[in-house]
Amino acid sequence: MALINDHYQKLQAGYLFPEIGRRVGAYCQANPDAAVIRLGIGDVTLPLVPAVVAALHEAVDEMASEKSFRGYGPDNGYDFLTEQIREHDYRRRGVAIELDEIFVSDGSKQDSGNIQEIFGADCTLSVTDPSYPVYVDTNVMAGRSGEANERGYYGGIVYLPANEDNGFTPGPPEQGVDIAYLCSPNNPTGAVASRQNLQQWVDWARENDAVIVFDAAYDAFIQDDALPRSIFEIEGARECAIEMRSFSKRAGFTGVRCAYTVIPKSVTGSNATGERVALHGLWARRHSTKFNAVPYIVQRAAAACYSPEGAAQTAEQVGYYMENARCIREGLGAAGFTVFAGEHAPYVWLKTPRGLTSWQCFDELLEKAHVVGTPGSGFGPSGEGYFRISAFNSRENVDEAIERIGKAFGG
């Protein structure tokens, strides 16, 4: 008998985005003339920049010639890419990372979901609440939780509420946990962690022998150069942190697929007899066993993001989305909404008006303004009463959405 992994049955039914799709689909069917604007799913809308497209074409031509054809690539990624990553994303910000501490992959969703495999089944974890659902769901699948209660909290997982009191950047938990997931700039709240906040986390992790899994998928959206873009800018992080970054949001690679994870060799965990074991070796083993590298063509495209033209063009793209975020923040603020964030992330976090639940706000926005956003409660119980508006759309659509929301809700 093929027994199933019954931890899967603990997962809460109706993952957020299918439910949004269902409601929008039903609305559009009933109201075929409504021009619905989608500011919901966190997917980019602008096409790949010219420097990336040129690199893709060139790499395809290389694959078409016997002399320059490439098959399986090196496990960690090609040096032409990891050297660029080390130089631009780390060394220029004063961070020393070795080339083989970088693992190129096909996505931070995968990496942030798979990383839990190298930890023991009994490890405990914390997440900030609300959070990107992958951290919790993959640990539930692996059996590191009990059942969910009626509010949506899984037994055994430590939830750290991100709220107005802590500026949506909670500090470390009182109790010891073994793995702490952090994301800054944050999806969904759009909040960015300060240097002090991250230092608190790193100090806590070292005192408690915990590991921080730091998701920096939105680092390129940070507008203030004094804010940390990497956890490794924080003293002591090389002893306790793993970092993930992605080309998805910073260069429009959501459909191209390229990301990387950094695991310093100095980050260790314990085995059953108390010996220290480097996590780097475990992840290297996992990577080489279960993954066969990112396509050569895609790695060439990712490397092109660091050329002078590629860097300028992708920065311009990020700037376009950040201008959208500014319009949303100011426009909805002027319409009377309480708005947060959107200054260092492509997301604006709203308090729902009149005490509406997140889903009531979703339905009202759809019916009255024909605008789709994302209910905060879909990212965790503390997201209830909040709403996420994404800046990933055209300026025209953003302006139109703000105007409609202002008319429907303002005054």
Ligand SMILES: *Cc1c(COP(=O)(O)O)cnc(C)c1O
């Ligand atoms: C979009 C996103 C990612 C990126 O995932 P990819 O698999 O690299 O596309 C990772 N983490 C968060 C929080 C995200 O929002």
